Amino acid sequence: MSITIHPSAIVDDGAHIGEGSRIWHWTHVCGGACIGNNVSLGQNVFVGNKVVIGDDCKIQNNVSIYDNVTLEEGVFCGPSMVFTNVHNPRALIERKNEYRNTLVKKGATLGANCTIVCGATVGEYAFIGAGAVVNKDVPAYALVVGVPARQIGWMSEYGEQLDLPLHGESEATCPHTGARYALNGASVIRLSA
Template sequence: MTHYQHPTAIVDPGAQIGAGSRIWHFVHVCAGARIGQGVSLGQNVFVGNDVRIGDHCKIQNNVSVYDGVTLEEGVFCGPSMVFTNVYNPRALIERKAEYRPTRVRKGATLGANCTIVCGVTIGEYAFIGAGAVVHRDVKPYALMVGVPARQVGWMSTYGEALDLPLEGSGSATCAHTGAVYELVDGHCQRR
């Protein structure tokens, strides 16, 4: 099985695209990009050369995934969310050698219009709310909102809020799946 590519999409020779992926209207995928299986690239998405996108990611309309960004399996990028790759850009100063890598771990959600400042790691199954600005690493399962983003809770792998304190210890059960989550020393983990 091959991937689907809309006639208006541009995929540069050399790009690797996994089976079952869908590339929609006006997408541009650069030659060095590595895209997994079952990925969806919405309208007007740009994927740079030094980009890795894991299996089953969904990248909604108007997202640019710039060099230095790695998305692990099952990452959701909401409409018009933003990645950066230079911390202090200037039009008149070349800084391509200063790209800071950004990693988004398995299952994380990046809400519509949020901004991920380069050089951070977003933990697995973290949930970044719409419009948030992330400039520091995010813990696994953390729910982040605001400008700058701050943690306000925890999320299950199903994408529902967990009744856990932000710090200390405790446990909670996901109402949808029955999975149990534990908070130990300020870190959430699924049992």
């Protein structure tokens, strides 16, 4: 598999780009970035030096992924969504030594125009609705929306909403795949097939 880099893109020396990845128009990848296999970076994407992007991620247009952000395998970043890396920035105060780590776990979806405030962890297969502002950790499989983001439900790995309460003991089936999920307290797991 080859790597596709559009002629208008800038990939600095030292950046690691995995096989099968595609880097589109006006994208800038800094030299310390590590990008996995089969990653798509849309138009006008910025990837900082201290960024790790796992295999099979899809980064839509106009997304900036700043230092100290890690995306695990299969993460979707919707158009114009935002990551921050400084909790309380000021133009006249240097805060590069105060960057907070942000982790987005396997299979999570970050909707268009949402904001992930630095220091948050987004759980596996969580679903962040368009325009939401995430300022705290999000559980695996959680569906969150709004400003600030609040949980309104649970999602399957396929991306279908599960018929589960927010808390308690229950089970549900993905309406598309038939996969079974169990709610235990305030967390969901996928049951073995």
